[in-house]
């Protein structure tokens with residue numbers, strides 16, 4: 131039998147959680163034997179609270195709204211072993227600093243692929259068929275009669291769709307769009323499954339060609355130094371005047387001033403954004419004055435099922451990582 135007096139009581143590992151979690155993840159966390167300290171709020175944690183809270187932590191569970199930079203990992207100190215993020219994207223994590231310290235990182239992997247692809251399709255259809263504008267006309271008395279060219283948009287049948295970043299989500303988008311009668315798929319990026327690409331007869335092209343030949347451009351690439359600002363003046367000038375642009379990845383992939391100019395001058399037909407820079411986009415932002423721009427508040431993965439499942443995976447990543455086991459959503463650094 132172990133001598134408790136000599137060994138001392140087993141110290142519980144400390145984890146810091148930067149937000150209230152969806153119920154299923156919260157329940158799992160509460161059953162663990164970790165010393166859980168949490169920012170018990172639905173609001174973003176202020177940086178100074180994060181710096182205080184993470185001190186001496188073995189693990190961190192964070193959100194995409196938390197910037198985990200050198201200052202934060204320094205404040206944590208040498209015990210920090212695992213960072214689990216409740217997101218697919220990890221552009222908010224200073225990966226170099228994290229890697230240098232041998233900290234393991236877990237994210238969502240495939241978990242929110244379907245719902246995010248579904249939202250991208252929703253946003254595309256909403257934007258290309260001018261749904262918010264049409265609803266507004268019903269409310270404000272603009273609906274006078276059925277009229278041949280009133281509120282005409284663009285349909286997907288026989289179109290060319292360009293997916294920038296044919297990863298898991300990009301592929302999910304293309305697969306969902308195929309039954310709408312899309313004639314041709316173009317893509318950039320590295321597909322997760324070549325067989326699916328063959329089934330779609332999707333063509334790997336340059337970013338320029340994708341811009342020039344697509345009727346609908348959907349951005350689903352991660353934010354990296356290479357993709358930041360990729361959709362800029364030159365990109366929009368290459369697009370067709372009848373083309374529709376959709377971004378469900380990260381705001382900074384798009385130069386918003388250039389997008390505004392492209393929309394206001396009729397360089398492109400319309401845009402739908404689920405992500406902006408910054409988030410939230412200020413309510414007086416020029417893009418919000420445009421009828422041909424539909425903006426959603428970053429709800430790509432916002433279904434009850436997905437968010438609960440994401441929170442369970444985020445907690446499991448934390449538990450497994452701290453136990454020295456393989457994290458189900460571990461990422462290669």
Ligand SMILES: O=C(O)C(=O)CO
Pocket residue numbers: 194216217218219220238242246428429430431432
């Ligand atoms: O999981 C992510 O990275 C998101 O952007 C949530 O929709």
